[in-house]
Amino acid sequence: MSSVRIHTPPVKLAKLLRTPGGLPVAEAVQRAGAGLAGLKNDCLGELTTMLDQAEACALRAGADYDAALTGELYDIVAKPIGVPSVCGLAAIDTALISLSDLLDYLKGQQRWDANAVAVHLRACRLLLQTEGAADAAGTQAILAGLRKVSQRYARPE
Amino acid sequence: MGLSPESRARFNLERASVLVLDESPMGMSILVQILTGFGVKTLHRCEKVEEAKETIAKVEVDLIVCDSMGAGGEGYDFVSWLRTSKIEPNCYAPVLLTSGHTPSHAVQKARDCGAHFIMAKPLTPIAVLERIIWIAREGRRFVECDTYVGPDRRFKNDGVPAGMTGRRRDDLQGDIGEAQSPNMDQEVIDSLMKTRRVEL
Numbered sequence A: 001m002s003s004v005r006i007h008t009p010p011v012k013l014a015k016l017l018r019t020p021g022g023l024p025v026a027e028a029v030q031r032a033g034a035g036l037a038g039l040k041n042d043c044l045g046e047l048t049t050m051l052d053q054a055e056a057c058a059l060r061a062g063a064d065y066d067a068a069l070t071g072e073l074y075d076i077v078a079k080p081i082g083v084p085s086v087c088g089l090a091a092i093d094t095a096l097i098s099l100s101d102l103l104d105y106l107k108g109q110q111r112w113d114a115n116a117v118a119v120h121l122r123a124c125r126l127l128l129q130t131e132g133a134a135d136a137a138g139t140q141a142i143l144a145g146l147r148k149v150s151q152r153y154a155r156p157e
Numbered sequence B: 001m002g003l004s005p006e007s008r009a010r011f012n013l014e015r016a017s018v019l020v021l022d023e024s025p026m027g028m029s030i031l032v033q034i035l036t037g038f039g040v041k042t043l044h045r046c047e048k049v050e051e052a053k054e055t056i057a058k059v060e061v062d063l064i065v066c067d068s069m070g071a072g073g074e075g076y077d078f079v080s081w082l083r084t085s086k087i088e089p090n091c092y093a094p095v096l097l098t099s100g101h102t103p104s105h106a107v108q109k110a111r112d113c114g115a116h117f118i119m120a121k122p123l124t125p126i127a128v129l130e131r132i133i134w135i136a137r138e139g140r141r142f143v144e145c146d147t148y149v150g151p152d153r154r155f156k157n158d159g160v161p162a163g164m165t166g167r168r169r170d171d172l173q174g175d176i177g178e179a180q181s182p183n184m185d186q187e188v189i190d191s192l193m194k195t196r197r198v199e200l
Helices: A012-017 A025-037 A040-059 A067-078 A090-109 A114-130 A136-151 B025-037 B049-058 B074-084 B104-112 B125-135 B186-193
Strands: A005-007 B017-021 B042-046 B063-067 B095-099 B117-120 B142-144 B149-151
Touching (some): B025 B125, B049 B074, B117 B125
Parallel strands (some): B017 B042
Antiparallel strands (some): A005 B142
């Protein structure tokens, strides 16, 4: 049987957090939010570039599964998850997560579904162009549809 | 835990030294804006794992915020390296791991790398602050064995999994009856159990 050492190391961060001074939670959250708002234009630019790259990558796909291409597309779309929400486009985050799930499932099963990938990319483009101006019910319907598409490939537990 | 964004409670991160590891410039910018908004003044920004390792070897850090970094999960490998590096006190530093998407083959790595908490993106300032305060709590045990080095993953005190025999001396044995009333909140239980100084 292997040896196990269990101990409780001191946590300096706990003491620092309690140091007098600092900020009230409300002010800190407001300051962080203001900082994030200043990134909006950069985030939109990054999303547009990502979509261009993803569409170009998907266009190179043939009819059969290509491990390298699937991996490349996964890296392109999974990396910016979290960025759209900074621009108030949380729906694109949900679409990117659904597409990342889909690509992960396809990779696991060594299959390719060009239509399923294309519908995700078109939805992202639409959501980006409308900048969330579309009605909430319409956006939710799009996201529910994407979820259905990606979950078709989810293996049962 | 439920930290209110309107709370007037104060916290201080001005003197904390924080290492941020994220290969994506935009991901890095988001974390930097959140942390500087919280008052952090000493930030070590690393875009590559090697830079982060060099920083860990050179300076003392109080908190690490690290991205999982792509399908390969280099961020998980970094945390595993940190825990086994024996570079004290950094090897015990609280680690908040962020992840946009965890591919199925990396789930085990994510669970076992030794991070204090894994946060799914998108991140919001209040959620990040809540987690920083949570992982900074004192008294969380650290486990070091052949297969795992990191904070005790049994932090919920849910007891031994159903159908299994406990492996620890302090695991309770025997059957437990049906609950007679709703469970107490873990925070309430912790506050009841914690030894406090009495002032007369």
